[in-house]
Amino acid sequence: MMLQFESVVATGSAALDSGIGDTALKTFNGDTYLYTVTGPAGGIAVWQLVDGAIPQLVDTEYYSGTITFLVGRSGDAVTLGGQDQLVLDVNTATGLVGYDLNSDGSIGDLQETGTLTGGGDISALVQMSLGSTDLLTIAHEGTGQIGTYYVNGDGTLGLAGMIVGEADSMQALQSGAGQFVISADAATNGIAVLQVDTGNGTLAAIDNTSAIETLGIAVPTAVEVVEAYGQSWVVVAGSASNSLSVMKLSDTGHLIPTDHVLDTLDTRFQSVQDLSLIEVDGRVFVVAGGGDDGITLFTLTPNGQLVHLDSFADSLDSGLQNVQSLSVAHVGDELQVLVTSQQDAGVNLLTTSVSELGVVRDGFGTVNGTAQNDMLSGSILETSLLGGAGDDILIAGAGATTMTGGIGADIFVMQSGSEPTTITDFEVGVDRLDLFDYMLLRTPSQLTFTGTATGAQIEYRDEVIQVISASGGPLSSFDVFGVGFGGPDHIPVDFSGFEGLDPTGSAGIQGEIAVNSGTINPGLTDAEINFTPNGGGTVSVRADGEGRFDLDMPSGTFSGELDIIKSYSTASKEINALDALQVLRLSVGLDPTWGSASPENLIAADITQDGTINALDALAILQVAVGKPSAHKAEWVFLDTDADLSGITRNNVDYETGADVVVVDGVISTDMTSILLGNLEAV
The missing domain is CATH 2.150.10.10 (Serralysin-like metalloprotease, C-terminal)
Incomplete structure (x- = not known):
């Protein structure tokens, strides 16, 4: 798929064509309209998108009265009590301010709701449905709070709840039975997942620190979401990191990174300012642009990776210097990409055909x-x-x-x-x-x-x-x-399996554990889960901070081998000098101080994994216990609970990790035994 530049359209008015800060799309009676918004002393222009032709100017509106010099450069299309509106950011407003939108796309009267708890000075807004009830989530710029409001039948708003937070980009996304708001804020470098209580509309933050920190997103300028391929996806633009990050959203509100791409000489999203996602006939397309004088087109694969399709650089005909805003619409047999610039006037139209998808x-x-x-x-x-x-x-x-x-x-x-x-x-x-x-x-x-x-x-x-x-x-x-x-x-989002790099160390559970891909698994925190079907390749995934994991397997029944890799966290202090003492006793033929050693004790004692228990094991355990470098790292090993360990002795520590399992419709459930090498006291 190639991007084709078509034209730059403009109203001829500098107040409406220059400094366009935001664009919004709205469909009426099957026709799609683009609304462009400028700042103080500016106004709004409306363009009808036409298949195979340039956008047609429908209406214009200049700001007047008290809002003329107080209005910001953002616009969001919402529906309040059956009336469509384009909501604006108005400094010092007490309620939500916006223009009515008529069914022919034209602009109607200026409206203001009743006083909102956080005021009408907003930095981001998103609307969602909770059954038969509509809910607005509003980031109030002046108060540093994010509020949720019920939309009443007459268009008035009723407060559901407030939460501390800042956002200049917000999207609503459902995953499973959960409803979430994903927010980003460039000033605070924050990305948040807020779960919506479907009963009372209040918000609660979900901790995604570990997932977000590993990606290195700097100055997030835009967030977009889509439900596709049976999953819920979040894409974040990072301006200072010149990056686009793709994450899968679980039904518990946890983000799972799947891709992280950086701008190069072959792409056009350095200092990325905006991005747009669209789903067409089961395919997802992503467009991004910023300070690189052009835009880049990707498609999203079912496993959450971005495949580069094309990049378009600014030309003598186009006006793409320092891209400001992006909107993408499916019009007839083409995608229409509408782009505005921080320096050039008007709206750029680029197209790419989707007739042969x-x-x-x-x-x-x-x-x-x-x-x-x-x-x-x-x-x-x-x-x-x-x-x-x-x-x-x-x-x-x-x-x-x-x-x-x-x-x-x-x-x-x-x-x-x-x-x-x-x-x-x-x-x-x-x-x-x-x-x-x-x-x-x-x-x-x-x-x-x-x-x-x-x-x-x-x-x-x-x-x-x-x-x-x-x-x-x-x-x-x-x-x-x-x-x-x-x-x-x-950029890799998971270094497991790379030479010399182990999965993140964390505390675990000694002894029998249940492994279930549909639940929390406390013993598998941050572990690498590997499943190899008989006669097939290995599927590897990383469990999250609560041990949840998803093999993302196709439907059907698959028999194979399950292996788990998990490092030891020295912060847990589960290995100590007493463990080294017990191993030293075993190495000279004595029992541990508590009596006979079990096979699990002997496995834990052989930290060097050379098949025998000797003084080198005791030395390695002591080094781990006091935090000294050791040639033999402590790690967790996972065995089949039904494995025959009767033949293990201190001179023959022979065992196999992993378990034979059957995966049914993507769900794996089995019992295993987890043993921390070096930790005898708890086995």
């Missing part, structure tokens, strides 16, 4: 596409993806994947940790290979690239790709990648 499918065995532009994903088992005609996106699964793009400009997306992948028909100069899921890969020079008689073999760490040329003969690195990868840099 195909299917979004995943699975195993053979997954067939159509003659249109499909998105096909592999699975945990061996899969063949057949794109057919069209510009397809084929995404490797965890299992071995064979990809055939067919006719069209195809994008082959690799996945880190997958089994070997084969591309059967790579067209030089037409198709594209996307390797950005490979950790810390930045340039083709990091790859081991070997030409073959029919194409090439590409290797990176443990990843292997066989690329077969559509025209026959060998391929060079330049044939596949040109002068470089293009697109943004993808």
Whole structure:
């Protein structure tokens, strides 16, 4: 998909065309209208969006009276008591101030609600439905509070509750049965998830500190949300970090990072100021822009990754210097991207066709596409993806994947940790290979690239790709990648499995534990969960701070091996000098001070995991206990509760971690035994 610049439209009035701070979309009777908002001594312009044509000016309104020099540069479309309004930010207002919007898109009378607890000086607003009741969430700039208000049948507002907080961007999102408000504030560098009590409309903050801090988002300027692919997604723009971050929202309000991309010379979202998301026929598209004089178009994959589709740089014809605001609308057979600038007047129209969007499918065995532009994903088992005609996106699964793009400009997306992948028909100069899921890969020079008689073999760490040329003969690195990868840099959101980096250490539970993907698992806090189906590739996910995890498995029944990796947190102080003393006794043939050692005691004693209990184990445990560097790190090991440990002795500490399990429709439930190596006292 390519971005096509069409035109810059303007009213001819500097007060309405220059300094546009915000844009809002509203649909009446099947027609979509764009509202542009300028600041003090400015006003509002209304444009009707037309399929295959430039926007048509419908109406204008200049600010007058008491609001002329007090109005801000934001506008939000809401519905109060059946009347649509464009709500403004008005300094010193006591109520919510906005213009009525008529059914032909034109602007009606100026209105103000009754006095609000936080006043009418607002920095962000979002409307949501709680059953048959509408609720407004308003960030009150003057008071540093976020209030929720019931919308009464006559359009008046009733306070539901207030919470301390600041926001200049807010969105409402449902996940499972939960209703949430996602907010961002550039001034305080804050991102918050607020859960809405569906009974009384009040808000409660959900702690997502650990998830957000790992991404390194600086100065969040915009947040957008979408429900797609059976999940709820949050995308945050970071201006100072030049970043876009994708997170999945769980039904408990916890954020799970899935992608984090940085602007490069090949993209146009440095100092990103705004972004917009839209879902069309089951596909999600993301547009972002800022201080880089242009915009960038992505599509979101079902596993929450951004695939770069195109970037458009400012030209002599366009006005995209320092992008200020973005709106994206689906009009007829195209996406219309409406962009305003901090320096250039008017509204830029760019388009991209969505007339040939195909299917979004995943699975195993053979997954067939159509003659249109499909998105096909592999699975945990061996899969063949057949794109057919069209510009397809084929995404490797965890299992071995064979990809055939067919006719069209195809994008082959690799996945880190997958089994070997084969591309059967790579067209030089037409198709594209996307390797950005490979950790810390930045340039083709990091790859081991070997030409073959029919194409090439590409290797990176443990990843292997066989690329077969559509025209026959060998391929060079330049044939596949040109002068470089293009697109943004993808920064890892989970370092588990990377050389020398372990999952975050945290406290656990000694002894028998229940492992269930549908519940909280106190013993699995921050653990890495690995499931390898019989004959397939490994699925790896990170449990959150309460041990929740989602394997994101397809429907069906899969038998395989469950393994859990979890580091030890020295802050828990579970290993101490008494443990070293007990191991020293075992190493010379004595029992621990409490009596006979159980098999679990012997496993815990062998911290070096060399199969015997000796003085080196005691030394390593003592080093851990006093915080000294040790060649043997303490860690948790997880065994099948039914494992036969009867043969374990101090000279034969032989056991296997993991458990044979059956996953049914994505849910895993089993019992395991967790043992902290080095900690004998609690076993």
